[in-house]
Amino acid sequence: MSDPGAGATIPVAPARTSGGKLLGVLDAFTRERPALTLSEIARVVGVPLSTAHRLVAELRRWGGLERDPDGRFRIGLRLFELGALAPRGLALREAALPFMEDLYEVTHQNVQLAVRDDVEVLFVERFAARDAVMVLTQVGGRFALPPTGVGLVLLAHAPLDVQERVLAAPLRRYTPHTITDPRQLRRVLAEVRRSGLAISDRQVTMDAVSVAAPIAGPDGVVAALSVVVRGDSPAAVRALTPGVRAAARGISRVLTQSAGGGWPGASASAGDVAR
Amino acid sequence: MSDPGAGATIPVAPARTSGGKLLGVLDAFTRERPALTLSEIARVVGVPLSTAHRLVAELRRWGGLERDPDGRFRIGLRLFELGALAPRGLALREAALPFMEDLYEVTHQNVQLAVRDDVEVLFVERFAARDAVMVLTQVGGRFALPPTGVGLVLLAHAPLDVQERVLAAPLRRYTPHTITDPRQLRRVLAEVRRSGLAISDRQVTMDAVSVAAPIAGPDGVVAALSVVVRGDSPAAVRALTPGVRAAARGISRVLTQSAGGGWPGASASAGDVAR
Numbered sequence: 001m002s003d004p005g006a007g008a009t010i011p012v013a014p015a016r017t018s019g020g021k022l023l024g025v026l027d028a029f030t031r032e033r034p035a036l037t038l039s040e041i042a043r044v045v046g047v048p049l050s051t052a053h054r055l056v057a058e059l060r061r062w063g064g065l066e067r068d069p070d071g072r073f074r075i076g077l078r079l080f081e082l083g084a085l086a087p088r089g090l091a092l093r094e095a096a097l098p099f100m101e102d103l104y105e106v107t108h109q110n111v112q113l114a115v116r117d118d119v120e121v122l123f124v125e126r127f128a129a130r131d132a133v134m135v136l137t138q139v140g141g142r143f144a145l146p147p148t149g150v151g152l153v154l155l156a157h158a159p160l161d162v163q164e165r166v167l168a169a170p171l172r173r174y175t176p177h178t179i180t181d182p183r184q185l186r187r188v189l190a191e192v193r194r195s196g197l198a199i200s201d202r203q204v205t206m207d208a209v210s211v212a213a214p215i216a217g218p219d220g221v222v223a224a225l226s227v228v229v230r231g232d233s234p235a236a237v238r239a240l241t242p243g244v245r246a247a248a249r250g251i252s253r254v255l256t257q258s259a260g261g262g263w264p265g266a267s268a269s270a271g272d273v274a275r
Numbered sequence: 276m277s278d279p280g281a282g283a284t285i286p287v288a289p290a291r292t293s294g295g296k297l298l299g300v301l302d303a304f305t306r307e308r309p310a311l312t313l314s315e316i317a318r319v320v321g322v323p324l325s326t327a328h329r330l331v332a333e334l335r336r337w338g339g340l341e342r343d344p345d346g347r348f349r350i351g352l353r354l355f356e357l358g359a360l361a362p363r364g365l366a367l368r369e370a371a372l373p374f375m376e377d378l379y380e381v382t383h384q385n386v387q388l389a390v391r392d393d394v395e396v397l398f399v400e401r402f403a404a405r406d407a408v409m410v411l412t413q414v415g416g417r418f419a420l421p422p423t424g425v426g427l428v429l430l431a432h433a434p435l436d437v438q439e440r441v442l443a444a445p446l447r448r449y450t451p452h453t454i455t456d457p458r459q460l461r462r463v464l465a466e467v468r469r470s471g472l473a474i475s476d477r478q479v480t481m482d483a484v485s486v487a488a489p490i491a492g493p494d495g496v497v498a499a500l501s502v503v504v505r506g507d508s509p510a511a512v513r514a515l516t517p518g519v520r521a522a523a524r525g526i527s528r529v530l531t532q533s534a535g536g537g538w539p540g541a542s543a544s545a546g547d548v549a550r
Binding site: 020021029034055062063066069074075077079081083084085087088094097098101117128138140141 | 292293294295296297298301304305306309330333337338339341344349350351352354355356357358359360361362363364368369372373376379380390392397399402403413414415416417494
């Protein structure tokens, strides 16, 4: 694992604990940077190569990192396994999957499940139809809240301080249809709350329209479900609305009925209960 | 977060670093124990309550733990997001999903995707048909290698030392059909390698038969795909075989073609490339 790199000359961030540095190593891995050499890790985390070596060894023993045949490191199975326990991750997905399968079989369009993490959308599941419109999202990937259908739903039901932070920040323009006026966005959010439905019309790309509905657990809206279709077909959008609504309600029912009034947790049978 | 518990009287495990304890806190969460109070965490990890408090606070700031409305802690979104980067987790799943969707639509039976972690199967994806035979598996869940179809495939292509360890250990009996004689298992594994197919006939439960095929990346077999059907229908099993083989070959092709000859990594388009 000797890996001559420039990392050794970078000073150690002094205030961090050994645990903080361990988490820092994990944070070095992103969608854009899924495989890193030891010297790249040292550089990104800002620790000497010897420290990076020790941290990586500890994470490898634990299963959080794996080593490629070419010597680069990647996120390991142990983190996939732990991530599967996140109630807003795979556990939510388990409850939603039967309904998403139905929606996908009926529509053969992109079907997406997302949650809010602070001021971003995080996509938990996606069925991408091969012949459907291209979408930019990936499972485990993030996007801004305001321009997406799922994001509008999640923002409309977010705590007020989150809404105000988003409305106070500049709203990035993705297409000529993206809403960038905070007053207009405020009106749209009120309408989403009133109607229980969000439609993002070509706000992310010029060919995609998203129809999204809220998924509620016992403590309020926790996720959003959407179908994304080609933007040139308003009739198709209208036709999808009942299906999206019904699937989101079905998932909400499973979440609300599941044990202890809490999250579905690790109960994989949550999805079966309601069927 | 004050939580009076008995944890404070348990002695600290002395040799562990702060990072090791942090990982220990994460290890406290399992499928059987997905939500824990602070004093439960202190007890399981073997640290004083004050230490558990500090570790949990650090993990919460990072996003690795979340707090329930009822005060218990659960695995957080950050770990789901990181787990999505595991090449043998969601990245493999992204490549496999289109083929699994096809197989599911055609068969409406349980379709499963699994990898090997040491001497266990880890399930990465599962489509569970509502009217299909019950299976015991869950996404992110583990099972023994020898009795399952995917496990037979993965064991047959595992390094020799892994095979020998499994064959040397007692083989647990799940049903009267479970193979518990190591010599018989050795013959079955040779046949799986020869035929490129594994059939587990009622070895886990008395009503399920699994038909599994290997998925190969550029460096050999990395995963297994299976369809699980009711055990009372040998004709159904035979009819499934070409579909399972073809889907596994399709996924293998995507993995082998994907960038750099390595894993699909974060490239969500891997699944689209071959279609």
